[in-house]
Each structure stands twice: as structure tokens, then as C-alpha cells.
Amino acid sequence: MGQLSKRAISIQTMKNNEPLFACPICAQAMTVSEEGKMSCASNHSFDIAKQGYINLMHRPAGSMYSKELFEARQQIIVSGLYDTMQQTIASLIEGEAPVILDTGCGEGSHLQRICTKLENSVGVGIDIAKEGILAAAKFYEGLIWCVGDLANSPYNAQSFDTILNILSPANYEEFKRLLKPGGKVIKVVPQAGYLKELRAQAFADSEKESYSNEQTVERFKESFDRVAVTRITYTMPLEVSLVPKLLEMTPMGWHIENHKAIEISEITIDLNILVGACS
Numbered sequence: 574m575g576q577l578s579k580r581a582i583s584i585q586t587m588k589n590n591e592p593l594f595a596c597p598i599c600a601q602a603m604t605v606s607e608e609g610k611m612s613c614a615s616n617h618s619f620d621i622a623k624q625g626y627i628n629l630m631h632r633p634a635g636s637m638y639s640k641e642l643f644e645a646r647q648q649i650i651v652s653g654l655y656d657t658m659q660q661t662i663a664s665l666i667e668g669e670a671p672v673i674l675d676t677g678c679g680e681g682s683h684l685q686r687i688c689t690k691l692e693n694s695v696g697v698g699i700d701i702a703k704e705g706i707l708a709a710a711k712f713y714e715g716l717i718w719c720v721g722d723l724a725n726s727p728y729n730a731q732s733f734d735t736i737l738n739i740l741s742p743a744n745y746e747e748f749k750r751l752l753k754p755g756g757k758v759i760k761v762v763p764q765a766g767y768l769k770e771l772r773a774q775a776f777a778d779s780e781k782e783s784y785s786n787e788q789t790v791e792r793f794k795e796s797f798d799r800v801a802v803t804r805i806t807y808t809m810p811l812e813v814s815l816v817p818k819l820l821e822m823t824p825m826g827w828h829i830e831n832h833k834a835i836e837i838s839e840i841t842i843d844l845n846i847l848v849g850a851c852s
């Protein structure tokens with residue numbers, strides 16, 4: 574038997590998880606055909622792309638995130654800089670065969686690396702930036718990759734055991750709608766030391782030099798039950814070849830004329846992992 578194409582694998586994976594999806598236009602149930610069309614009873618129809626993702630936006634959205642940015646993010650993540658974060662998140666996900674939605678998943682490496690640590694998980698990534706989802710689908714098979722807007726997400730209520738929201742904008746009302754009763758939100762926000770070596774050189778004396786997320790933490794505590802906050806802080810050596818990637822991986826673009834002037838041999842990760850339950 575020949576190898577299944579990337580598209581065929583995605584059609585199968587989406588078909589197996591059909592009940593998760595709701596039409597982004599009319600909110601009715603969606604079905605996935607053998608030919609790779611996802612459609613509702615009112616015939617709103619979306620094609621599964623040959624690269625293995627589905628675009629569920631009904632009007633295009635602009636994004637400030639480029640292909641180069643997502644490629645840079647991917648190289649940094651795959652280098653292992655976020656492994657401790659991914660391990661901590663995986664250890665917070667309980668239950669058999671958890672269904673996980675990563676909101677603002679970007680190029681998908683965090684979700685893929687978290688899912689490989691869990692048995693029989695179903696991983697679904699959504700991002701408004703098509704370039705991110707394209708990169709995710711290119712590298713990671715067996716997960717469900719969707720271009721979509723969190724403000725109008727293409728999923729049914731009470732579909733997910735865990736919602737991840739890693740360094741991305743959130744939509745708490747939507748998270749509550751999408752979580753199963755007893756489900757969890759895991760949100761990652763930067764803390765004061767996050768990438769401090771880079772910021773010290775890129776923004777000396779500027780207010781961008783430090784992160785403060787007190788308000789985010791407060792709002793999260795108001796929105797969810799039994800909130801727990803875990804801070805993870807560590808410093809890792811950084812290969813010289815990854816320094817430009819670190820500069821490219823955010824749209825604030827550490828806009829520096831001469832990337833070569835930046836010398837960094839180690840880099841600090843300092844993050845709060847917020848976990849909250851949905852009653």
C-alpha cells in the first residue's frame with residue numbers, strides 16, 4: 574500500500590474529530606467528506622489544503638506575522654529553549670486522551686512537542702496567521718491545523734479538555750465556551766527576566782526593557798476558578814547562529830540596524846504559567 578499523502582492524513586484526522594467543528598458562518602455542525610471538504614447543512618464549505626491544514630476564515634485577515642518570523646520562532650523552539658516550559662505544561666494536562674486546543678499556536682512547535690509527551694492526545698492548533706499554520710502543517714503531521722480567528726472560532730461548545738494560550742492574545746469568554754466542564758486553561762505570560770539579555774542590548778533605557786504582567790494575571794484570576802501560578806526561570810547557552818533568529822522571532826522586531834552588533838551567549842526564559850479551571 575502506498576504512503577498516504579499529507580492531505581489524506583489530515584482528512585482522516587479531521588474526520589475522526591468531526592464533532593469538534595462548528596461552521597464559522599452559521600455555527601451548525603460540520604461534516605468532512607472523503608474528498609476533503611468540510612461543510613455545514615447550509616452548504617458553507619471549506620477545503621482541506623494540500624499542505625494538510627484547513628482555512629476556516631470566511632474573510633481574510635491581515636497579520637503582522639511573516640513567514641520569516643515563524644521560521645525563526647521554529648528554529649528557536651526546536652533548539653530546546655522552551656523544553657522546560659513544554660514539559661511543565663505537559664505535566665499539568667491530566668486525563669486519558671486529552672483533547673487540546675492551542676490558541677494562537679503560531680508555527681505549531683509548542684503544541685506538537687507537548688502532544689508527543691502525552692498518550693493518545695488530540696492536538697488542535699488555531700491561528701489567524703496563515704503563514705504560521707502553513708509552517709505547522711508542513712512540519713507536523715497527525716495534528717489538526719486551522720487558520721481561524723479566536724473571536725469567531727470554528728469549534729463547538731464544550732469540546733476541549735485543555736486550552737493552551739502561549740505568549741498569545743486571549744479571549745476568555747470564548748475559552749469558557751469551548752472548554753468541557755472541569756476543563757483547564759493554561760496561559761503563558763512573560764515575566765521580568767524574559768529574554769532580558771536581548772532586551773538589555775536592543776532597548777537599553779527604553780520602557781520595552783521590562784515586562785510587567787500584573788494586570789493579565791489579575792484578569793485571569795477573575796475569569797477562572799482555582800487559579801495556580803507557576804513561575805519558571807532558567808538561563809541557557811545560546812549558539813551564535815541563533816542570535817539573528819532570536820531577533821527575528823517577534824514582530825516588535827527588535828528593530829536593530831546592525832544585528833551583528835548584538836552579542837549574546839546565553840538567554841533567560843522567565844515565564845508565568847497560569848492554570849485555571851472552568852466550572
Ligand SMILES: C[S@@+](CC[C@H](N)C(=O)[O-])C[C@H]1O[C@@H](n2cnc3c(N)ncnc32)[C@H](O)[C@@H]1O
Pocket residue numbers: 636638646676677678679680683699700701702705721722723724738739740741742
Ligand atoms: C507571539 S505569537 C505566539 C505564537 C506561539 N504561541 C509561540 O509561542 O510561538 C502570537 C500569535 O497569536 C496569533 N493571534 C493573534 N490574534 C489572534 C486571533 N484573534 N485568533 C487567532 N490567533 C491570533 C498571532 O497570529 C500569532 O501567531
Ligand SMILES: [Zn+2]
Pocket residue numbers: 596597598599600601613614615616617
Ligand atoms: Zn454554515
